[in-house]
Amino acid sequence: MSELLWVLFDLVLAGLTVGLAWVAVATRELRRGVLLFVGLGLLLAVIWARLRAPDLALAEAAIGAGIAGALLIAALRDEIGVSAEPEDGYTASRRLVDLGAIGLLLALSWGLLDAFLLSDGVRLAEGVAERLGESGVINPVTAVLLNFRAYDTLLELAVVFAAVLGVLSVGPARPALEAGSLVLTGLVRWLVPILVVVAGYLLWVGAHAPGGAFQAGAMLAAVAVLLRLGGVAHAGLPGTAATRWLLVLGIGVFVIVGLSVMFADRAFLQYPGDIAGVLILVIEIAATLSIATALALAYLGGRPVGWEADCDSPQHRVNRGAADRGGDA
Amino acid sequence: MPDVLALVSIALAIVFYAAGSIGLLRLPDLLSRLHALTKADNLGLGLLATGVALLAGDLVIGIKVLLVWVLVLAASASSSHLIARYSMQAGNRGHGE
Numbered sequence: 001m002s003e004l005l006w007v008l009f010d011l012v013l014a015g016l017t018v019g020l021a022w023v024a025v026a027t028r029e030l031r032r033g034v035l036l037f038v039g040l041g042l043l044l045a046v047i048w049a050r051l052r053a054p055d056l057a058l059a060e061a062a063i064g065a066g067i068a069g070a071l072l073i074a075a076l077r078d079e080i081g082v083s084a085e086p087e088d089g090y091t092a093s094r095r096l097v098d099l100g101a102i103g104l105l106l107a108l109s110w111g112l113l114d115a116f117l118l119s120d121g122v123r124l125a126e127g128v129a130e131r132l133g134e135s136g137v138i139n140p141v142t143a144v145l146l147n148f149r150a151y152d153t154l155l156e157l158a159v160v161f162a163a164v165l166g167v168l169s170v171g172p173a174r175p176a177l178e179a180g181s182l183v184l185t186g187l188v189r190w191l192v193p194i195l196v197v198v199a200g201y202l203l204w205v206g207a208h209a210p211g212g213a214f215q216a217g218a219m220l221a222a223v224a225v226l227l228r229l230g231g232v233a234h235a236g237l238p239g240t241a242a243t244r245w246l247l248v249l250g251i252g253v254f255v256i257v258g259l260s261v262m263f264a265d266r267a268f269l270q271y272p273g274d275i276a277g278v279l280i281l282v283i284e285i286a287a288t289l290s291i292a293t294a295l296a297l298a299y300l301g302g303r304p305v306g307w308e309a310d311c312d313s314p315q316h317r318v319n320r321g322a323a324d325r326g327g328d329a
Numbered sequence: 330m331p332d333v334l335a336l337v338s339i340a341l342a343i344v345f346y347a348a349g350s351i352g353l354l355r356l357p358d359l360l361s362r363l364h365a366l367t368k369a370d371n372l373g374l375g376l377l378a379t380g381v382a383l384l385a386g387d388l389v390i391g392i393k394v395l396l397v398w399v400l401v402l403a404a405s406a407s408s409s410h411l412i413a414r415y416s417m418q419a420g421n422r423g424h425g426e
Contacts, residue, residue, distance in 0.1 A: 181414055187407040194400070 013050065017043050030079065034072045041065030054210035055141040058202070062218035067295050070225045074174065074299060136276025138208040145212065146280045150269045154258070157250045157287060164247060164294040168307075173300035179231025188230035195223045203288050207277065213250075213284040217291025224296035233305065235296055240307055243293060250290030254283050331383045339380035345373035359416050363409045370405040374398055 020043060024036035041064040048057035128140050128148065135143035145153050179185055199219035206212030228235040237243050257279050258269040266272065271279045297304070345368055352365025378398040382391035 181411065183407050183410045187403060190403065191400075 010050065013043070013047055017047065030076055034069070034076055037072065038065050038069035041068065055139075055212065055215075058210055058215045059218070062215050062222070063295075067218050067221055067225070067299075070222075070299055074301060078174065078301070134273045134276070136271065136273065136278075136280050137206075139206060139210070139212075141210070142206045142212050142280070142284075146283060147271060147276060150254075150258070150283075153287075154251065154254045154269070157254060157290065160291060160294045161247065161251055164297050167298050167301065168303050171302045172307075173302040173304050176233035177229060177231060180229070185230045188226045191226060192223050192236075195219055195226070199223070199288070199292075203284060206284060207281065213287035214291060216284075216288040218295065220288065220292030221295030221299065224292070225299050228299065235300060237293065237296055237300075237304060240304075243297075243304070246289050246293040247297070248290070250283075250287040253286035257283055331386060335380040335383035337380075338376045338383065342373045342376035342380060345369055345376065349373060360413060363413055367405065367409055371402060374401055 017040065020036055020040045024033050024040055027033045027036065041060060044064060045057045045061035048054070048060055125140075128144055131148075132138070132140055132143055135147040137143050137146070199216045202211040202219055203213065203216035204211075206216070224235040224237065238246070257271075261271055261279075262268060264272060349365050349367075349369025352368070353362050356362045356365055375398055378394045382394045385391060385394070
C-alpha cells in the first residue's frame with residue numbers, strides 16, 4: 001500500500017516537473033517565467049531529496065532556486081521597459097537553440113539508458129565506500145568532491161571564478177535599492193546573524209553529513225542578497241583589495257595544498273591519509289568564502305563602487321559617477 | 330498516543346493548507362488573498378511542524394522543526410506586509426480595489 005503511494009507521489013512529482021519546466025519556458029511574460037523557474041528549482045530539490053541525495057537537494061534549493069532566482073529577478077529589474085514579446089515567426093537562432101536542446105535531450109537519454117539498462121551495472125559507489133576510511137571525512141559526497149575527485153572541484157571553482165571575471169568586466173554594479181520599510185530592514189537585521197551561523201554549520205557538518213562548501217557559500221551569498229535588499233549598498237563585501245583576495249582564496253588555497261603534498265612524493269592533490277581531514281576543511285573554508293564572494297558580486301551585477309579607481313578612462317569616470325549616485329540614493 | 334496526536338495535527342494542517350490554497354485562488358482582491366495565505370503559513374505549517382516533531386519523537390529534532398516554523402513565520406509575515414504595502418502605494422485601498 002505505502003509502496004503504491006510512493007509510486008503515485010513520484011509520478012505526480014515527475015509530471016509536475018515536466019509541466020512546470022514547459023510552462024516556464026513557454027510563457028511569454030518574463031516575470032512569470034522567472035517565478036515558475038524558481039518553483040521548478042524547489043521541485044527539483046524535492047526530487048533530489050526523494051532520490052536520497054540530500055547534498056544535491058540542499059545545493060539545488062540554495063543555488064538553483066535561491067541564488068539563481070535572485071540573479072534572474074535582479075536581471076529582470078534591468079529589463080523593465082524592454083518588450084519581452086518575442087518576434088513573430090521562428091528566427092534562425094531560436095531554431096538553433098531548439099535543435100541543441102533536442103540533441104542534448106537525446107544524448108542524456110541515451111546515457112541514462114546505457115547506464116541503467118544496457119551496461120553491466122558497475123558503480124563507483126562501492127569503490128568509494130570501500131576506501132572512505134582513507135579520505136579523511138565520513139560523508140561520501142564530500143570524500144568524492146574534495147578528495148577522490150578533488151581535481152574536478154578545483155576546476156569548478158575556476159569556472160565560477162572565470163564567470164565572475166566576466167561579470168566584473170561588464171561594467172559598474174547595479175545601483176543599490178533604497179533602504180525599504182522598517183519591517184524589511186528589521187527582518188534582515190534579524191536573519192543575517194542566523195544565516196551566517198547556518199553557513200558555518202553547513203560548512204562544518206559537510207565532513208560527516210550533507211553540507212559543504214557550495215551550500216555554505218550559497219548561504220553566505222544569501223546574506224549578501226538580503227543585505228543588498230535591505231539597502232546596504234556594498235552587500236557586506238569588504239573593501240576592494242580584500243574582496244579581490246577573497247575571490248581568489250578558494251583556488252589559491254586548493255592549488256597550494258595540492259602542490260605542497262607533492263613535496264612528500266605524492267601526486268597533485270593526493271593528501272596523506274592522516275591529515276586529509278584537516279586539509280579538506282582548510283580547502284572548504286577557503287572555497288566557501290570565494291564562492292560566497294563570487295555569487296555576491298554576480299548579484300551586484302558588475303564592479304562594486306570604487307573598483308574603477310585604477311583604470312581611469314573618461315568612459316569609466318562617467319560610469320563611476322552613475323554608480324556613485326545610485327549608491328547614495 | 331503521540332502517533333494519533335501527530336496524525337490529527339497533520340490532518341488539521343492539510344485542512345488549513347487546502348483552505349489557504351482555495352482562498353488564494355478564489356478570493357477577489359489582493360489583501361483578502363494575502364489574508365488567506367497567512368493561515369496556511371502560520372497555522373498550517375505550525376500544525377504540520379507539531380505533527381512531524383511528534384512523529385520524530387526526538388527533542389533535538391523537535392526544536393529544529395520549531396525553529397524552521399519560527400523562521401517561516403517571520404519571513405512570511407514580513408513578505409506579506411511588503412506585498413500589501415507595495416500594493417497600497419500602487420493605489421489599492423483594499424476592498425473592491
